[in-house]
Amino acid sequence: MAAMARLPRLIVPGLPHLVSQRAQHGQAMVRDDEDRRALLRLLREAAVQQRVALHAYSVLEDRLDLVATPDSATGLSLLMQSVARRHAAAFNRRHARSGGLWEGRFRAAVLDPERWWLPAMLYVEQLGGVAAPEPGGEPARWSSRAHHTGQRVDPLLSVPPPYWTLGNTPFEREAAYQALLEQALTSAQVHAIEQALRGGWALGPPSFQQQVGDEADRPAAPRPRGRPRRALPAVAKPA
Numbered sequence: 001m002a003a004m005a006r007l008p009r010l011i012v013p014g015l016p017h018l019v020s021q022r023a024q025h026g027q028a029m030v031r032d033d034e035d036r037r038a039l040l041r042l043l044r045e046a047a048v049q050q051r052v053a054l055h056a057y058s059v060l061e062d063r064l065d066l067v068a069t070p071d072s073a074t075g076l077s078l079l080m081q082s083v084a085r086r087h088a089a090a091f092n093r094r095h096a097r098s099g100g101l102w103e104g105r106f107r108a109a110v111l112d113p114e115r116w117w118l119p120a121m122l123y124v125e126q127l128g129g130v131a132a133p134e135p136g137g138e139p140a141r142w143s144s145r146a147h148h149t150g151q152r153v154d155p156l157l158s159v160p161p162p163y164w165t166l167g168n169t170p171f172e173r174e175a176a177y178q179a180l181l182e183q184a185l186t187s188a189q190v191h192a193i194e195q196a197l198r199g200g201w202a203l204g205p206p207s208f209q210q211q212v213g214d215e216a217d218r219p220a221a222p223r224p225r226g227r228p229r230r231a232l233p234a235v236a237k238p239a
Contacts, residue, residue, distance in 0.1 A: 007218055010200050011076050012110050015212075016055065016160065018120040019066040020197055021080055021106040028061045029091070029101055036142050039064070039087050044156045046082040050075040053158040056121040058143035065124045067117070069158075080106045109196035110212050110220070112204025116193075117162045120203070121148075122180055123193050145181060150174035 011017065023029035030036050036059050043064075047054050051071035058065045064083075070076040088101035111120050125145035147154035148163065150170065166176035185193075196203040202212040202220035213220035 007200065009077065009105075009108060010110055010202065010212070010216055010218065010220060011070060011073055011108065012212055012215060013070055013072050013075070016067055016069045016111040016113055016117050016120070017076060018109045018111055018116075018124070018193065018197060018203070019068055019076065019080065019106055020063060020108075021065075021084065022063045022103045024100055024103055026062050027101070029064070029087070030059060030061060031095065035091060035094070038090055039083070040142075040156065042083050042086050042090075043079075046079045046086075047156070050079045050082070052076060052079045054144075054156055055117075055158055055160045056124045056144045056148075057156070058124050058127045060127065060142075065127055067111070067120050067124055067160075069160075076108065107197045108200060109193070110202040110204075112202070112208040113160075113162070115205070116203045117160055118180070119185060119189055120193065121160075121163075122185060123190070125181060126185070148174065149178045149181070 030039060039059060040057075043054070043057070043066075046052075047068070052075045053069045053071075054066060055069065056067040068076065068079075070079075084102040084106075091101055092098055111117055121144075125143045125148070127143075144154060144157055146152045147157050148159075163173060163177065167173040192203060195201070199222055201222060202209045204212075206221070209221040
């Protein structure tokens, strides 16, 4: 039986996307703070070059997660290709290793801005949390949550419209966002997010998925399982 052709990646310019790139076979893609700083520097440079607005990020030992809005259909792919290629080369030189580092294909899900922009940011930042400090060093945050809770200003980030609705002043917005961070996303939210990432689907109500699919000219949601129902034959009415 022939394998089904892989769908082209679903990217819609002007809409936010949740993005996840993992290291090969669960290996480390960063080993210390110097690696993390280098990765974020490359991310900042590529985002400016490819005109991608970054709204949230987290750097884990074996994965990089983002919420980002591309300005073009190719910007997000070019961003991730540039970061993966340059980071792998620098990582290999620094740690005297060779071979691939990242999985070949990053995962992405288009987000309904009204319903899923903030939950996706919370998902990313709750993954990131606070990295353990190096011996003798200070605790360092390797996610964007410190920016959104007012602990530091991160020039890497573009604050999205839903964040501004959290309050009338910076303090109100930061406090409201901190409260959201302290509440775990529901299991249904996490399941929906991870299912969309795995499949490369649009995350939102059916009307949003239909709109995205029409614009991208490809399915934006998984088709229902099983065969479609057969229409029953019409029954003639008695004369």
